[in-house]
Amino acid sequence: xxxxxxxxxxxxPPRAPRxxxxxxxxxxxxxxxxxARCLEELVSREPGVRFSFLTTASDDFQKHRRFGEIAGVPxxxxxxxxxxxxxxLGLTPPELFIFTSWSHPAYLSLAADGKRRAGTxxxxxxxxxxxxxxxxxxxxxxFRAVLRRHIDAVWVPGARARAFxxxxxxxxxxxxxxxxxxxxxxxxxxxxxEAVDARHRTGALFVGQMIERKGVPALLEAARRSAxxxxxxxxxxxxPLAAEVARTGVxxxxxxxxxxLAPLYAQNLLFILPSRADHWGVxxxxxxxxxxxxxxxxxxxxxxxxxxxxxxGYIMDEGSPEEILAAAxxxxxxxxxxxxxxxxxxxxxxxxxxxxxxxxxxxxVRAAAVRTGVGA
Numbered sequence: 101x102x103x104x105x106x107x108x109x110x111x112x113p114p115r116a117p118r119x120x121x122x123x124x125x126x127x128x129x130x131x132x133x134x135x136a137r138c139l140e141e142l143v144s145r146e147p148g149v150r151f152s153f154l155t156t157a158s159d160d161f162q163k164h165r166r167f168g169e170i171a172g173v174p175x176x177x178x179x180x181x182x183x184x185x186x187x188x189l190g191l192t193p194p195e196l197f198i199f200t201s202w203s204h205p206a207y208l209s210l211a212a213d214g215k216r217r218a219g220t221x222x223x224x225x226x227x228x229x230x231x232x233x234x235x236x237x238x239x240x241x242x243f244r245a246v247l248r249r250h251i252d253a254v255w256v257p258g259a260r261a262r263a264f265x266x267x268x269x270x271x272x273x274x275x276x277x278x279x280x281x282x283x284x285x286x287x288x289x290x291x292x293x294e295a296v297d298a299r300h301r302t303g304a305l306f307v308g309q310m311i312e313r314k315g316v317p318a319l320l321e322a323a324r325r326s327a328x329x330x331x332x333x334x335x336x337x338x339x340p341l342a343a344e345v346a347r348t349g350v351x352x353x354x355x356x357x358x359x360x361l362a363p364l365y366a367q368n369l370l371f372i373l374p375s376r377a378d379h380w381g382v383x384x385x386x387x388x389x390x391x392x393x394x395x396x397x398x399x400x401x402x403x404x405x406x407x408x409x410x411x412x413g414y415i416m417d418e419g420s421p422e423e424i425l426a427a428a429x430x431x432x433x434x435x436x437x438x439x440x441x442x443x444x445x446x447x448x449x450x451x452x453x454x455x456x457x458x459x460x461x462x463x464x465v466r467a468a469a470v471r472t473g474v475g476a
Contacts, residue, residue: 123192124466127154127178127199127207128225133358134382136170137283141455142462143171152191154178154199156206178206185213193218196466198255200225202247203239211250221252221469225279227379229260229401230267243268253469255279255461257380258405258453274468278461280380281453286358287389288447289366300436301369301443303332304428305392307361307383308373310339315374315397315419317341320348322421322428329428334364358386365390369439370431374419375400388412388450391443393434395427405449412445 128135131153143151153175169175176189182205186193193214199207202224214220230236254265257280265275308314316335323330334351345352356364365371371387371394378400387394388406394413396403407413414427434442 122148123150123152123194124196124198125152125154125191125194125210127156127197127210129156129201129204129207131155131175132382134280134282137286138281138455138458139173140171142459143173145459146462152176152189152194154189154207154210156180156201156204180204181206182209184209186210186217193220196221196223196469198223198225198465202226202243202251208247208250215250222250223253223255223465223469224251225255226265227257227261227279227401228264229379229399230264231377231399240268253465255465258402260401260404261380276461276465276468278453278457280382280385281455281457282382282386282389283358284389284451284454287362287365287386288450289391301367301439303334303368304329304370304372304431305334305336305364305368305387306372307336307356307364307386308375310335310337310341310345312341313376314378315376316345318374318419318421318424319372320345320350322424323348323350325421326425326428329425334368336361336364361386362390365392369393370395370428372424372427373397373400374416374424376419378402385450385453388446389454391447393431393439393442394446395424395431405453406446408445408449412442412449 126139128139139153151173153170153173154177155175156178178184184206197211197214197220199211199222201207211220211222215222228236248269253274253276254270255276256262256265258277262275262277266272306319310316319333319335323333330348330350334353335345336353336356338354342352342354365387369392371384371392373381373384373394373396375381375397376399380401381396384394384396384400384402384406394407395416396407396413397416397419403413403415407415409415410430414430416423416427431439
């Protein structure tokens, strides 16, 4: 993992202005839909803050993202460069710079430029969970030795990422959670609680990229082994394995926007995410908002926040076909009252995350970063 690139000498005034007290810049790699919704809500709740939004392209960025602005704030798209300055972007250095992807050269260069010239406070939005891999051990050493001094605080999705942040040497008081979350206005059932409880649900649902890392081969094998499971399985998404999925005979949809996903969450009993690794898994939160029972692997960071094993979900070790079928059997074996209680628990846990929680967490992040600073 490469360290920070050296910044070139810049022809700027020797006495650069200090960070503007009401200016907050947020850089979000790929700018997924749920992030844009959280930022939109943040702008509406913080009228005294002047926001700047930045992003860099990801694989999904070009395919599904079309945000030229968010709540009237232009979104600047950066290249993968290590020599950006705030002045090049036409911006004064912000009071606070919050950014994802703590190894991204564009964001690191802006963090270093802001700190050096105006004392900008920096917050890393970090969703990493510790899986014991060699790359993570190397990243841990690099973070402690090189990157830690450039970051004042971190913002994480939930408990698993918080634990990893502590491993990196970040103090508990400098960690804030509730970073991720889907919008309940889009995914929560429209009916009353009684109507939701009364509906009898069947079926299993998968939403995600059709790739090996998401456990798609294991899902297909489970469908081959159990005709009843395959007959009640719906898979939504696109990717390299989409053609193979279509050949199995399970119900399949391509990429769907939130408005078309929400009814599927409301119709299905069990949502299954057998990923080999998912740092958090916003799709699990979407399904929980929709009142689904949840089945996911331990390598999905959100399981600690959203699933109580045996109550509202089933936590799998590896997401094997055997475990997938066991999860489906568990859900199918619940009494109607047990299933209702599980769905209610999913929605209760989901209520702790989303745009509202994101905005409340922002206030904590801002106060912690400005108050403490590195080494305070």
